[in-house]
Amino acid sequence: IDRLPPEDKRLLQIAAVVGKNVSPAIMGLAADVPAEALREGLTRLTKAEFLDETGTSAETEYTSRHALTHDVAYGSLLQERRRDLHVRIVDAIERRHTDRLDDHVERLAHHALHGEIFPEALGYLRRAGLKAITRAAHREAVLWFEQALTALARTPESRPRAELAVDLRLDLRASLVSLGELERTLTCLAEAESLAAALDDQGRLGRVFGALIGTLYLTGQHDRALEAGWRALTLARTLEDLTLRVSTNTYLGQVNHALGNYREAAAFFRDNVGSLVGGLARERLGLPQLPSVHSRTCLVWSLAELGEFEEARAIGEEGIRIAEAAGQPASLTVGYSGLGMLHVRFGELAAAIALLA
Numbered sequence: 001i002d003r004l005p006p007e008d009k010r011l012l013q014i015a016a017v018v019g020k021n022v023s024p025a026i027m028g029l030a031a032d033v034p035a036e037a038l039r040e041g042l043t044r045l046t047k048a049e050f051l052d053e054t055g056t057s058a059e060t061e062y063t064s065r066h067a068l069t070h071d072v073a074y075g076s077l078l079q080e081r082r083r084d085l086h087v088r089i090v091d092a093i094e095r096r097h098t099d100r101l102d103d104h105v106e107r108l109a110h111h112a113l114h115g116e117i118f119p120e121a122l123g124y125l126r127r128a129g130l131k132a133i134t135r136a137a138h139r140e141a142v143l144w145f146e147q148a149l150t151a152l153a154r155t156p157e158s159r160p161r162a163e164l165a166v167d168l169r170l171d172l173r174a175s176l177v178s179l180g181e182l183e184r185t186l187t188c189l190a191e192a193e194s195l196a197a198a199l200d201d202q203g204r205l206g207r208v209f210g211a212l213i214g215t216l217y218l219t220g221q222h223d224r225a226l227e228a229g230w231r232a233l234t235l236a237r238t239l240e241d242l243t244l245r246v247s248t249n250t251y252l253g254q255v256n257h258a259l260g261n262y263r264e265a266a267a268f269f270r271d272n273v274g275s276l277v278g279g280l281a282r283e284r285l286g287l288p289q290l291p292s293v294h295s296r297t298c299l300v301w302s303l304a305e306l307g308e309f310e311e312a313r314a315i316g317e318e319g320i321r322i323a324e325a326a327g328q329p330a331s332l333t334v335g336y337s338g339l340g341m342l343h344v345r346f347g348e349l350a351a352a353i354a355l356l357a
Contacts, residue, residue, distance in 0.1 A: 001073055004048070011041040012050055015062065016073035017085040019107065022051070022062040029092035030085060086115030105131060109144065113151055121151045122164065129171060138175035145172040159199065166192045166204045173211050177218070185215045206235035206244045213251035217258070225255045243285045246272050250291065253298055262305040269299035273315065281322050289330040293319045297338030304345040312342050 001009060014031045015022045028038050042062055045051045050069055051062040064070035074082070089111045097104050109128045112121035129144035148168050155161055169192040176185040189212050196204040209232035216225035229252040236245035253268035276283075276292035285291055296319030303312035316339035323331035336355045343352035 001050075001069065001076065007037075008041055008044055008048075011038070012045055012069075012073045013077050014085060015042075015045070015051065016064070016070050017077070017082060018089060019110075020064055020070065021054070022064075023059065023096075024062070025059065025096055026089060026092045029095060030088040083115055086111045087117055090115060090117065090120065102127070102131065109147070113147060116154070118151045118154045122148055122155070125151060126168065126171065129175075133171075133175060136178070138178045141175040142172060142179070145175070162195055162199055163201065163204065166195045166199070166201070166208070169195075170207060170211055173215070177215060182215060182219050186212075186219070189215060202235055203239055203241065203244075206232050206239065206241065206248075209235065210244055210248050210251065213248065213255065217251060217255050222255050222259055226252065229255065242275065242280075246275065246285055246291050246295070247287065250295060250298070253295075253302070257298065257302055262302045266299055266302040266306070269295045269302060273299055282326055289334050290322065290326060290328060293323045293326075293331040293335050296322075297334050300338040300342050304342045309342065309346050313339070316342055 001012065004012065011027075011031075011033070014027055018027055018030070024035075024038055024042060027033065028035060031038075033041075042051065046053055046062070049065055050073075052065050054061050054063050077085070090108055093104050093108055093111070094101065101108065105124055105127045109121060109124035112118075112124050115121075125144050125148035129141045129148065132138070132141035132144060145168055149165070149172075152161060152165060152168065169188045173185050173188050173192075176182075176188060189208055192208045193205065193212070196208050209228045212228040213225045213232060216222070216228060229248055232244065232248040233252065235241070236248055249268040249272045253265045253272075256262075256265035256268065272291060272295035276295065281292040282290065283292075287294070296315050300312045300316040300319070303309075303315070316335070319338055320332070320335040323335040340352050340355035343349070343355065
């Protein structure tokens with residue numbers, strides 16, 4: 001690298017900051033290099049076997065041939081220069097892909113964090129984490145949210161900062177639960193509860209209690225789950241927060257179902273079913289499947305245990321109709337499982353097998 005001509009060494013260093021896959025367009029914008037000089041320099045670096053040209057997209061890109069030379073080129077830059085390049089790359093990506101930032105949010109998060117522009121980094125890191133959740137890439141999501149919390153600690157204290165500290169922990173909780181890291185989830189929620197209480201933010205406190213019910217339920221701590229549930233439900237009713245009320249009813253219903261309190265469970269699910277009608281029946285309310293379908297399925301299960309088969313059948317069929325109209329596989333799965341288990345309880349095994357299959 002040190003034997004390269006100065007202009008080629010500079011280009012290799014810039015390429016190393018851009019990343020493993022290098023877009024000449026982004027390099028040109030970030031480094032303010034004329035297009036022709038950039039093209040000639042990249043060609044020389046390719047011939048010298050530092051870079052490889054790739055043809056994976058309409059626009060030619062380059063990739064580092066060796067991880068070691070990439071790391072050395074990156075490390076040979078002074079920290080201030082490296083930080084400045086990361087900032088310029090963020091600006092270049094934002095200008096180049098104005099209408100497709102979500103496609104590049106991971107790169108934006110990486111460069112904003114290493115450029116130490118923490119307010120921008122926070123937004124991109126959180127978006128990257130939420131995007132990973134939609135792909136069920138929960139390990140990846142946890143890393144993004146952890147980096148977001150690190151960036152948050154580098155921002156000045158303020159109420160919005162404290163609010164975001166709660167929100168990020170709730171985001172992190174969603175992935176930790178999916179990974180089965182329940183003890184860590186409880187620690188995360190304890191921190192969120194303390195922060196929300198210090199803010200006297202009843203809405204966020206309600207969301208924390210709501211999340212706490214599900215985690216305690218999964219760890220078998222049913223008494224504590226019920227306590228958190230009633231606190232969440234009280235806040236949901238006071239704030240007239242439908243989303244919080246629906247999620248809290250769901251968790252309280254599941255806890256009661258697990259305890260064998262089927263009539264109490266049915267009452268919570270029935271409240272949701274009565275609320276989630278019309279246009280609300282097609283709203284996800286931030287949940288992975290339609291809560292209108294999920295609550296109907298849970299109500300079917302509770303009624304089946306009580307022997308109230310005809311009402312359960314009508315509600316189960318309604319849930320499937322809602323899921324079919326939405327065309328959402330996750331909700332259809334939930335709907336079929338509800339009615340399928342009803343048929344099992346009723347002794348209609350052929351019908352049960354058809355739905356459950």
